[in-house]
Amino acid sequence: MTYCLGMLLDAGLVLIADTRTNAGVDNFSCYKKLHCLAEGPDRQVFAASSGSLSVSQSVIALLEEGLPPEDKEEAPRRLAAVTSMFRAAQLVGEAVQIINRKVGAALEAIHINSSVSFLLGGRIGEESPRLFLIYAAGNFIECQPDSPFLQIGETKYGRPILDRSVDMEMPLPDAVKIAFLSFDSAMRSNLGVARPLDMVVMARDRSLPLLTRRIEPDDEYFNDMSLRWARMLHQATLTIPDPPFMVGYGGEEQQRGRGAA
Secondary structure: OOEEEEEEEOOEEEEEEEOEEEOOOOOEEEOOOEEEEEEEOOEEEEEEEEEOHHHHHHHHHHHHHOEOOOOOOOOOEOHHHOOOHHHHHHHHHHHHHHHHHHHHHHHHHOOOOOOEEEEEEEEEOOOOOEEEEEOOOOOEEEOEOOEOEEEEEOOOOOHHHHHHHOOOOOOHHHHHHHHHHHHHHHHHHOOOOOOOEEEEEEEOOOOOOOEEEEEOOOOHHHHHHHHHHHHHHHHHHHHOOOOHHHOOOOHHHHHHHHHHO
16 A cells, blocks of 8 residues: 655645565555656656556556557657646556556456556646546546645545645645655555655745655654644643533543643
């Protein structure tokens, strides 16, 4: 299992993926799941993957080699030649379908889950950053302002803080901080999500450089943030009044004792 998160805001794009894979309770490995699919003067395209590692790696390898041309006389179709992020999402979706017909069908025949999904983010040409969720069947949706984030993988533990906190107007530093808290929550509740985390931050302002970073298990900022968040949640809980129907059950005395300590 893994967890990948994409946030598309007025300020730009944030894309983060963990690196944990597991094939059982005692067989954990670390694989990079955030990939640069195309980079050049007019494009920067990234994808984060969740699901079957063999299928996702096959999809990425096919995209690198190029999909079969629609006309035999033409060159293979690659992300380096598409004219928009929408066309890029179509190409990735088609690659997923091709691999599903080959590798996926063989795995399903022996009852091995071959499901895979991608978060595809970036920009091509003069367009602003865009973000897509590509499903296992190759179809996709685009991130929209009314819900400015997309998740794949182990999503449930990291979602509550996103629902409460993310809005289109927040600056990128705040977005990265909330994204880290989302991953911290997921990692605390599921061993299938773990650091290192790979991150890409693409500002809408083209004068700002692309930021790529790996968050290791000993990352000082992340560890301090996690500790602060745990303490603040505990303190916030204590400031909320006890339920009125629980008067006399000892909560007030215990809370006063904790406050005095």
